[in-house]
Amino acid sequence: xxxxxxxxxxxAQAQTVFKIGWTNTIDSHYGVGVTTFGDEIAKRTNGxxxxxxxxxxxxxxxxxxxxxxxxxxxDMIITSTGPVGNFVPETRIVDIPYLFRxxxxxxxxxxxxxxxxxxxxxxxxxxxxISWMENGFRHITNSxxxxxxxxxxxxxxxxxxxxxxxxxxxxxxxxxxTPMNMNxxxxxxxxxxxxxxxxxxxxxxxxxxxxxxKYVTLDSHVYSPALLIINKGLxxxxxxxxxxxxxxxxxxxxxxxxxxxxxxxxNGIDVMRKAGTxxxxxxxxxxxxxxxxxxxxxYNKEFGEANIKKIMxxx
Ligand code: EAX
Numbered sequence: 001x002x003x004x005x006x007x008x009x010x011x012a013q014a015q016t017v018f019k020i021g022w023t024n025t026i027d028s029h030y031g032v033g034v035t036t037f038g039d040e041i042a043k044r045t046n047g048x049x050x051x052x053x054x055x056x057x058x059x060x061x062x063x064x065x066x067x068x069x070x071x072x073x074x075d076m077i078i079t080s081t082g083p084v085g086n087f088v089p090e091t092r093i094v095d096i097p098y099l100f101r102x103x104x105x106x107x108x109x110x111x112x113x114x115x116x117x118x119x120x121x122x123x124x125x126x127x128x129x130i131s132w133m134e135n136g137f138r139h140i141t142n143s144x145x146x147x148x149x150x151x152x153x154x155x156x157x158x159x160x161x162x163x164x165x166x167x168x169x170x171x172x173x174x175x176x177x178t179p180m181n182m183n184x185x186x187x188x189x190x191x192x193x194x195x196x197x198x199x200x201x202x203x204x205x206x207x208x209x210x211x212x213x214k215y216v217t218l219d220s221h222v223y224s225p226a227l228l229i230i231n232k233g234l235x236x237x238x239x240x241x242x243x244x245x246x247x248x249x250x251x252x253x254x255x256x257x258x259x260x261x262x263x264x265x266x267n268g269i270d271v272m273r274k275a276g277t278x279x280x281x282x283x284x285x286x287x288x289x290x291x292x293x294x295x296x297x298x299y300n301k302e303f304g305e306a307n308i309k310k311i312m313x314x315x
Contacts, residue, residue: 017050018234020076021059023182028206029264030078030226031055033133033257037228040249045242051076061181063162069231070126076230080135082161084227090121091227093303095165097292099311100223103137107258109314110225128235131250135200135224136261141213142196143189146280148217150174150291159185159197165299166198166222172295173288182207189213200224201268202261210272217280218269219288228253
């Protein structure tokens, strides 16, 4: 954070600049969310607060950026929940495969009491989650073979996020989950270090992963929330009015971020097919769900079957 004073006139106001990092590009669903958030903050605080953007992993992977925000060496981040469970374990429940039916269901849970309650667990860890954001439903991509059934996943080396809930699911499917920082994924796919990876369409598009993957299977195995997080020390220094301005700005940013996800979902298949990638749209979801069923034993143990059912039952 850098506080800049301009001159000594009474009218001049100190300007505080917050550095925010993320792994996707500036024009991605995260970039749209962050730049909208930045515009809205500047507007609502008469320019007293400004964001300095560090897209495309310029400040590192999500886990290392989260550590930096917790330490205070980085001010803010927009991140998937991928590595967040290593800092705030209560978030892990939303990473369970097949927990959410569709986008409406996921958005309703996160905007409602269950999702908002999870945000209250962050301050104890030196972080303030200003708002949920959205990454999207995740799909399997690979260059070995078209994945049409869970059988096709067996033996594939699949990059996952540093997220034990996801890794358990891929292990249950017989894949070899390989946790890796997003910044290394494109090269790992290009060189064949891993056979495939799994990400939402907006991430596959923004990072052009489809140009180094022969097959994309739209299996929507898990919904991936994102979060807009600030260092707690910085948040506590904001006046109540400015905290309110940040919250209002985040609401508008979330709407812009979700609209970009909707747009990418609508256009993405065409973009990938035009680039020569085979996109498999008809997937036997029941078979994939059955393939991860064994992981549910540990999910029920860790999170409580009733808590999982409570989320699934939200209409
Ligand atoms: O948050 O690491 C991942 O696969 C994430 O989906 C990506 O960084 C966007």
